[in-house]
Amino acid sequence: MTSTAVVTLAAVLVIVLGVSFLSRPRGPSTVDFYLAGQRVGVMTNSWAICGDYLSAASFLGVAAAVYVSGLDGAWYAVGFAAGFVPVLLLIAAPLRRFGEFSLADFLGRRMESAPVRLASVGVVQLVILCYLVPQSVGGGITWELLVGQGLLGLSPYATGVLLSTAVVAVVVAFGGMRGTTWNQAVQFLLLFAALVWLAVVVTADGFRYGDAVHSLSQAPLANPTLGGPAGQEWVLTEETNQMHPGEPALFGEPGARYGPLGQVALVVTLGLGTAGLPHVMNRYFTSPTGKAARTTTVWVLMLIGAFYAMAIMLGTAARDIIPDAVAGRPWLEELTINGVLHTPEHALPVLGRIYGEQSGLGLIAAAALIAAMSTVAGLLLASAATWGHDVYERHINPKATQRQAVWAGRITTLLGAALAAGLAIALRPEAFAPAMPSLVATMVTWAFAVAGSALTPVLVLAIWWHRTTAAGSLAGLLTGAGLSVSMFLTAGLIEVTWLRELLAAPTLVVAPITVAVVVLVSLRTSAPVGVQAHWVQMHGTAADRRAERMARLTRGGVDAR
Amino acid sequence: MTLPEVGASSDREVRDTPAEVDAAFRAQRAIALAYFFLFLILVAAFPLLTLTLQWWTGARVLGGLSPGFVAAAGGLYLIFAVVGIAAARLSASVESRMLGGQQELDDPEISAEEVSR
Numbered sequence: 001m002t003s004t005a006v007v008t009l010a011a012v013l014v015i016v017l018g019v020s021f022l023s024r025p026r027g028p029s030t031v032d033f034y035l036a037g038q039r040v041g042v043m044t045n046s047w048a049i050c051g052d053y054l055s056a057a058s059f060l061g062v063a064a065a066v067y068v069s070g071l072d073g074a075w076y077a078v079g080f081a082a083g084f085v086p087v088l089l090l091i092a093a094p095l096r097r098f099g100e101f102s103l104a105d106f107l108g109r110r111m112e113s114a115p116v117r118l119a120s121v122g123v124v125q126l127v128i129l130c131y132l133v134p135q136s137v138g139g140g141i142t143w144e145l146l147v148g149q150g151l152l153g154l155s156p157y158a159t160g161v162l163l164s165t166a167v168v169a170v171v172v173a174f175g176g177m178r179g180t181t182w183n184q185a186v187q188f189l190l191l192f193a194a195l196v197w198l199a200v201v202v203t204a205d206g207f208r209y210g211d212a213v214h215s216l217s218q219a220p221l222a223n224p225t226l227g228g229p230a231g232q233e234w235v236l237t238e239e240t241n242q243m244h245p246g247e248p249a250l251f252g253e254p255g256a257r258y259g260p261l262g263q264v265a266l267v268v269t270l271g272l273g274t275a276g277l278p279h280v281m282n283r284y285f286t287s288p289t290g291k292a293a294r295t296t297t298v299w300v301l302m303l304i305g306a307f308y309a310m311a312i313m314l315g316t317a318a319r320d321i322i323p324d325a326v327a328g329r330p331w332l333e334e335l336t337i338n339g340v341l342h343t344p345e346h347a348l349p350v351l352g353r354i355y356g357e358q359s360g361l362g363l364i365a366a367a368a369l370i371a372a373m374s375t376v377a378g379l380l381l382a383s384a385a386t387w388g389h390d391v392y393e394r395h396i397n398p399k400a401t402q403r404q405a406v407w408a409g410r411i412t413t414l415l416g417a418a419l420a421a422g423l424a425i426a427l428r429p430e431a432f433a434p435a436m437p438s439l440v441a442t443m444v445t446w447a448f449a450v451a452g453s454a455l456t457p458v459l460v461l462a463i464w465w466h467r468t469t470a471a472g473s474l475a476g477l478l479t480g481a482g483l484s485v486s487m488f489l490t491a492g493l494i495e496v497t498w499l500r501e502l503l504a505a506p507t508l509v510v511a512p513i514t515v516a517v518v519v520l521v522s523l524r525t526s527a528p529v530g531v532q533a534h535w536v537q538m539h540g541t542a543a544d545r546r547a548e549r550m551a552r553l554t555r556g557g558v559d560a561r
Numbered sequence: 562m563t564l565p566e567v568g569a570s571s572d573r574e575v576r577d578t579p580a581e582v583d584a585a586f587r588a589q590r591a592i593a594l595a596y597f598f599l600f601l602i603l604v605a606a607f608p609l610l611t612l613t614l615q616w617w618t619g620a621r622v623l624g625g626l627s628p629g630f631v632a633a634a635g636g637l638y639l640i641f642a643v644v645g646i647a648a649a650r651l652s653a654s655v656e657s658r659m660l661g662g663q664q665e666l667d668d669p670e671i672s673a674e675e676v677s678r
Contacts, residue, residue: 071629071630071633074633074634077633077638078604078607078633078637078638081637081638081641082604082637084641085597085600085641085644085645086597088645088648089592089596090593093652208624209624209626210621210623210626211625213626213627214621214625243611252618252627253618253629254608254618260612263611264608267604268604291653291656294649294652297645297649298645298646301638301641301642304638305635305639305641305642308638309634309635309638312634313634316634464590464593532579535579535582535583535586536577536578536582539582539585539586540576540582540585541577541585541657541660541661542576542577542660542661545661
């Protein structure tokens with residue numbers, strides 16, 4: 001292990017543990033443990049949501065997808081960023097005004113139905129697992145590249161997965177939402193700073209965006225695949241143009257990965273999926289008011305837009321710069337074939353090492369670890385809220401004391417982390433590279449598919465259509481989850497066609513079906529009796545005004561605007 | 562355990578009537594739908610332009626990038642932010658005009674602020 005690796009890892013640990021200690025919960029309260037006392041201000045929450053949302057898939061995966069597929073890789077970023085527009089327009093303020101601890105709890109109380117709450121828990125857990133595993137994979141990849149050594153007889157990859165997941169699990173279990181919020185906010189700022197540094201040094205070295213795209217588009221886009229007589233040698237294979245078959249796929253033009261339908265399907269899947277991501281939506285319950293939740297989302301839109309614009313630029317820069325950088329760098333030769341990286345997720349760390357030697361690698365690797373850890377933290381906390389609150393406190397032990405409920409959350413956090421780490425170790429990214437360029441981003445797409453197909457349609461209808469019933473919601477959740485899982489699993493079994501593109505990002509088809517199912521079943525069943533009271537709570541601003549008034553009376557307190 | 566309801570009717574001055582909320586809800590729904598359809602059109606425009614307009618992927622505009630690349634690499638995020646800011650401002654404005662009128666009449670603190678202006 002190099003001294004840079006030691007310093008990097010030590011810095012990450014000091015930041016994570018230090019912030020967690022300083023912001024630790026003050027007592028065994030579930031409102032404090034799961035919701036940070038509902039007093040998180042606009043800027044802090046927007047940074048924390050960005051830290052939560054900008055995962056290894058965003059930091060390593062978007063640049064990797066652009067590196068592999070050129071313009072088509074940018075669709076991941078467009079979809080990820082687009083997701084907060086529906087959140088802002090349709091969900092943020094009413095969701096916060098209604099209150100509760102989690103998405104499942106929201107749907108359960110809005111529909112006045114225990115089966116809806118339990119079905120939501122099932123879908124939420126599926127989304128969390130699909131999202132959690134690639135974050136742990138990201139931690140493993142980064143450790144492999146940064147440290148290159150395993151501990152206790154484990155491979156470097158497995159060591160990275162286990163250590164990064166374990167540290168976050170302990171931090172979340174004992175820091176709760178308050179510690180996680182501050183960790184995610186600080187981690188986002190560090191992540192953003194790392195990307196800005198890389199963009200500045202790359203540009204200062206003479207990288208010109210337009211020239212690079214133009215130059216990369218002069219030759220057909222080719223990427224490494226395992227081939228040769230034994231199928232164990234890396235060879236460059238030209239990508240097929242999905243937009244204009246017969247013509248070469250080019251870096252700067254659409255078609256290297258998706259046809260027109262695939263582009264739309266991916267953006268819709270990612271865009272609608274964001275509104276159903278439990279770890280992101282749960283953060284809105286920590287806002288003091290609905291108005292603050294809405295303002296927070298505006299800041300999130302601006303911050304993540306800047307983040308993704310830089311990630312796309314750096315994916316392009318890596319493709320442009322690395323081939324010329326291989327000469328004289330034996331370490332880079334091992335990672336490439338004809339100047340193209342075997343593992344696209346290495347694009348940013350390699351760029352960091354080219355420009356900053358070991359320190360640059362250390363900075364980017366630390367940012368990648370932080371990206372993975374901050375998202376893992378949010379996911380584990382969301383998992384804890386659903387098991388600890390929605391299942392244990394609501395159904396298993398309704399008379400649980402605050403201390404028992406918080407401990408239930410802590411234990412489920414540790415169990416969820418163990419499951420995710422085990423699955424991440426079983427799924428090594430190289431094994432999937434030929435079928436799934438950028439495994440991290442692809443796996444995250446599955447989480448978005450389930451969230452956007454099942455949770456988002458039900459959530460939007462529950463907020464905006466007062467006739468939505470428990471039976472309709474239940475039918476919608478089961479239909480959306482069942483169809484989306486079936487479709488993206490089927491996508492892996494068929495040839496690359498427009499049908500596979502649609503199946504791999506199924507929300508475009510499934511979300512309208514879910515909406516239709518909810519509407520048809522709701523029209524044949526009775527709406528909850530308390531719907532008018534729910535409406536006043538969700539769409540009225542009395543609670544906001546009261547919180548703002550309290551804030552005015554205690555100036556210097558929470559920012560409730 | 563249930564959350565303390567900040568907006569519960571225990572404070573008589575801070576409340577909304579169902580009729581007020583219903584009117585505000587309808588206005589908010591119209592805003593949300595209008596901006597959501599604008600958002601859908603913006604997102605759907607990209608593949609349509611790619612298929613129908615050679616200029617979209619072939620021309621060189623900002624920094625030598627094609628219009629399509631500029632949109633995917635940065636332009637769309639800017640548009641999303643502008644849509645978000647506009648929708649949030651309009652929603653907040655509608656809420657403040659349609660809800661809380663009775664509270665302002667009853668609230669001595671707010672009334673005092675109004676008088677002092």
